[in-house]
Structure formats: C-alpha cells, structure tokens
Amino acid sequence: MPASPIRKLVPYAEAAKARGVEVIHLNIGQPDIKTPAQALDAVRHHNIEVLEYSRSEGSDTYRSKLAAYYGQHGIALTKEQLLVTTGGSEALSFAMGCVADAGDEIVIPEPFYANYNGFATALGITVVPVVSHIEDNFALPPIEAFEACITDRTRAILLCNPGNPTGYLYTKEEIGKLAELVRRHDLFLIADEVYREFAYDGKTHYSVLQEPDLEQHAIMVDSVSKRYSMCGARIGCIASRNAALMQAALKFAQARLSPPTFALLASEAALDTPNSYFEEVIREYSQRRDLLLEELGRVPGLKVARPQGAFYCMVALPVADADHFAQWLLESFQWEGATVMVAPAAGFYATPGLGMSQVRIAYVLSKEQLRKAVRVLAEALKKYPGNAH
C-alpha cells in the first residue's frame, strides 16, 4: 500500500512543536466546526443495555429518514437504494469492490484523494489517472482523455464532487458528458459526494443520482463526517438504483457485520439538524475561502485554483519540490514563533512527476489563523533556499 503524502511529515511537525514552534495545520480535513447538539445529545441519552449488532445495511428507520433527506435535496431514493456504511471510506471500498475484481481498472481524474489508491491497492484494482489542470481550476478533462483510457478491464469512472483536493464543483454539463460516456461503454460512474453541502458562489451541487437515464450506472458515496462535523462517527452510505449493485454491496456489508451502533444514534439524530446550522457553516467556509484567496492573491509567484466547493484549495508554489519545502517549513523555518504544515500535492497524483510544486491547503481554521498562516507562507517563500537542492 502507498504511504500517505502527509504522514511522512508528521514526525517533523511533532519535532517543531517540541521546540516550542506553533505549527498551523493547513494540511488536515478535520473541520473545527461544532457537531450539532442533536447528534451529541442523542448519544448522551442512549438507553442501551446490550450493545447489540445493528443491521448490516442500517436500520429501516435510519434509511427511511436518510431517503427523505435526499428527497429534500432533489435526489429521489427509497431506503432499499441506500446501504449504511462505516464512514465514506467503507462506502468507497465497497463501491470499488462491487464493480471491479482484482486486475480491473478504475479511471479517476487526478489529482485525487490519496486514499482512493489505498482502497484500490487492497482490492488489487488498478487506478488509471486522467490529468486535470490547476490552470482551469481542475475542471473535467476533455471526454476524449477519458475515452483514450478505457480498456476491456475498465469498470468505472470515479469522481470526487466537489473535489478533495481540488475544491472543483463539477457542472451539470460535465456530469452529463460522463453519463453519456459510461452508458456507451457500460461502465459505472461512482461519485464521492461527501462535500455536497459545501458549494459556494450561489452554485448548487449536481449529483450523479440526479442525472436522467443513469439508474444502472450511477453510484453515490456519502458520509456524515463533513456535513455535520462528525468525522469520528464513522457513518456513511452507498446509494444506487442498480438493485444488483446494492445486492453485491449488501454481501460486503454482511461480511463486516454492522456499522457502529452509537454513531448510528448520532447520525439519525443529526438528520434533525436545523437548516440554520448549515447556513451558518456554509457562510463561515465561504468567508474563509474568500479570505484565503484574497491573502494568497497578495503573495507573489503563486498559482491558485479557485475552489467552488469543499474546503480545500490547491496552490502551485514557486518551488521545485513542494515535498522538500513542506519539510523545510517544519524543520528549519519559523516566523514570529510559527510555521505552517501543508499537504504536498504530488501524493494526490498517480502520474509520477505531476504536482511537484503544488500543495493542498484546507481552510478548516479560523480566519485569523488562516491570515497568519498565509503570512507565514509568504515569509517562508522569501527565505526558502531549497529550489537548488
């Protein structure tokens, strides 16, 4: 299995902290937003005496309420078209395992969430990347580029929408083009939509499950992690109108017995979170994004992709090797007692040599911290001696 691009930096961050340096974490996708009180209270008030297995596919009541939630967001689903998973991670792993056998291929636009590689490797599936570019904010590559990758081992195209690490929000037209392609080649279209709520600039997320005539091809992966700032719950779901696919997913679900019971209590209660919670959260992230883009815009030599969703921003730095720069930031730099930890982007690319100067910044910190972090980054770029290393 491949190592995470961020994990390698953790010991350097720990050493910096041990030296008394403040490390501002721009590298992690753990929101600082409070979890809805409804969810936390439901667990506080549990009346469990025997902590039994739950149903492998999730309870009828939770799946029914979840279906109603999707219905309110323009995605018509029945509870039979939903299967509850242990996080979005497991949903992704099940989706890959259901559509592909060892030796099969899944096409993914790069850069992509590094753990896709981990799940594929565990299942013996080959990831085939199609390059998207920072210059056009990582929009969908031309459909011909996908077409050129398709072999008789190709089983699916996998998207993250909005994207981690890109922040790109795919348009209805882009999803439509992919839909036409997967129908024509009889492939699955798997969409990781865990950041669905996080769309800015008045834009609306368009789900693969909203695309017409895609019932047999579309698979949605979702999670409560980001929506309710409940990353530690480990509850997600897989949704599809393809009954055979859902049947296959159920077998994976039965093998691991059940999702975690306490987290199910929290997730079911979270569905009663008032809209005002989301409005506030979206406003906060939107303001953070605006501030981040404004601050980055003042730093010379950067190329910044404008994110329209999720809470990540890809930045090309004027450095030859962002991995080296990230390590140097932690090992050898501080400005007024602080440094920053960024996620080097090469690990988000499958093609060797791509994204070497790029980093991913997660804007899950307060505005003051974000402002300070960009200031630290700017000062570091002035001092960095490493381009010649």
Add this chain to the structure above:
Amino acid sequence: MPASPIRKLVPYAEAAKARGVEVIHLNIGQPDIKTPAQALDAVRHHNIEVLEYSRSEGSDTYRSKLAAYYGQHGIALTKEQLLVTTGGSEALSFAMGCVADAGDEIVIPEPFYANYNGFATALGITVVPVVSHIEDNFALPPIEAFEACITDRTRAILLCNPGNPTGYLYTKEEIGKLAELVRRHDLFLIADEVYREFAYDGKTHYSVLQEPDLEQHAIMVDSVSKRYSMCGARIGCIASRNAALMQAALKFAQARLSPPTFALLASEAALDTPNSYFEEVIREYSQRRDLLLEELGRVPGLKVARPQGAFYCMVALPVADADHFAQWLLESFQWEGATVMVAPAAGFYATPGLGMSQVRIAYVLSKEQLRKAVRVLAEALKKYPGNAH
C-alpha cells in the same frame, strides 16, 4: 462474494413470526448478556463538542491500557504491537490483506466462520480448507494434512480459538505443532481469539502470542464484541510483535482513517470492568453449555461435539440436508406455538458436500429457552418427513 448460510433463512423466520409462531433463535452469536455499566456510562457522560477523527491506530492511552490488559492475561505486548480496528472483522480483513496478495492462499481448518470467505473473496485470496471432524470435537487435524496443502502461494494458516462454529479450544501442544510448521515454511499464523475469555471445564486459553519463538509469525485478532457483550461497538484490534506486519496494518488503518470515536470511549472504559463480571458471565455460559449438552444427549440420533470454549455447539442431526430441515422448521413446523432457527453448517465448510447434516447452535439464550428449544428440535425430528426429499 458468497451468501451467508443463515441469511437465506431470514425471510422464512419472518414469515413464521408473522403467522404468530415463536421463533427461538439458536442461530445467532449475539449474546443476551448486559454490557458492563462502565462502558455504557462512559458514552453517556461524553463531553465531545467536535466529533473528530481519532488516530488511525487508536489512541496511546487506549493501546497502553489494552497492553496492560493483555499483560494481566499472560500476553506481553507494548502499545506499538497493537492497532485498534473497527471490530474483529476489520482486524481479520487487515491481517489477511497484510500477509497475502490477490492469488495467494490461506489455509484454514474447516468448518470455519463463514465471513472468513467474505474477506478472502474481497481481497482475491484463496481459502484452502483442512477438514476437522465432529467425531473428535473438531480438534486440530494432523499436521501432515496442513503440510499437504502448502504451496508456493501459501502465506498463512488461520485459526479461530476457541472456535466459531466448533467451540473447540486448541491445546498448547496443538499451537506448538502449528508454530513449528509455520516457522519451517515461513508462514504467518493468524489466530482469531475473540472468544478467549470463554473457556470452560477449568481450561485456560493459550494464545499464539504466548508461544515462544513465534514473534515474526504470530498475529492475533481480537475484539470487545463478545468479551463485554458489545457487538455493536465495532472495536477490535490486531496484535503482533512483527514490526513490518504492524507497519503494513497501519497503512490499511490510515486508508480508512479511524475507528469510531464513541465506541472507543466505551471500549476504554470497559477495560475497568471488574473480574466479577466475567466470573458471572463464564459461569452462566458454562451452565448453559452443560444444560444444552444434557438436553441434546436425551435426543436420539444426534452426534454432538463437546465445546470447551466460545458459545457454539455443532450437532450432526439424523437428516440428509440440514439446510432443508432448517427451512422446514420455519415453514412447516411448530410445537406448542414455537419453532427454532438453527444455522445449517454446510456454509461453514469450504469443501462442497461436507457438514450437510450438521447445524450450529449458539447458546446465548436463557436456560429455560434453551431447554424449550431442544424439546422443539426433538419433536421436529420425530415429525420431519424430509429425509426423502
């Protein structure tokens, strides 16, 4: 993926209940024992505001306390030799994935826990069975039978100790023989020890981690599910002194991010469960086993394996096809308004045609219910017309 042997019967059980028939469930491994109050209260009193990811490998404090727990049970481990998983299921899946690639083989004495097949199939690993027999309570097959199965694709031998579905408790001598074999062929020895506490007749469980000179080969899989009647928590662990193996397991763990946070609170608190809890639980199971064996002993024509651990009992019935009998019990039989649901054992065998007349009985019910269940079974065997079907 293979279908579960029990799942097929569920609709028949539901139909029987809908007709007003009491279905006594001898088929499930969900204990009726209460979860320790310490564990449930820890979750009630949580003070979480942001439900964050936990550490992929589990917190230092939980792993340290867990190491101390194993130390008290004669298994010396450091926290670095422990990795926390989402249930024993995930620990098994990680263990298989760490030792074998797609196309590799793992040798398992049959009958075995049916989900081993599921995990192996998902990973593209081939399960190679070695037959054990009801006549000798499913003791370890001769070491020559294992030796005969080993090819250049064999990576590990996998045991369940004490066994699900067999209830067999492997002796120190048997583990020693396997240790010699895996050392000689440089294989891993994976032991699923989730029923460790449940050993009867004054016998003590002997772990693969207690076997000398097996540091590089032994992998233990464990779980809080049965120990604390916390099946719904979904917390387990993988333990090994092989540092490279633990490093590989960490990559699997990082890909799925983290185990569920609320369940970790419960599991850490459960380590403070007083010994009196276990003494009471073991006494209860031991009495149930004795009662079950006594009652089954009165039914003509049965062959019963005497379990010394876990809470399962394998029984050969005087029927040609236990699958058909189990379905008939639910569809067409009742005695004083009740019938029983058993787990047909053919699904626990990988070799086609084996175990056709066997069923697994879980003694996780009250003594009165167990007594009634055996009475129903005895009456059913008198009436069953199906041997000629």
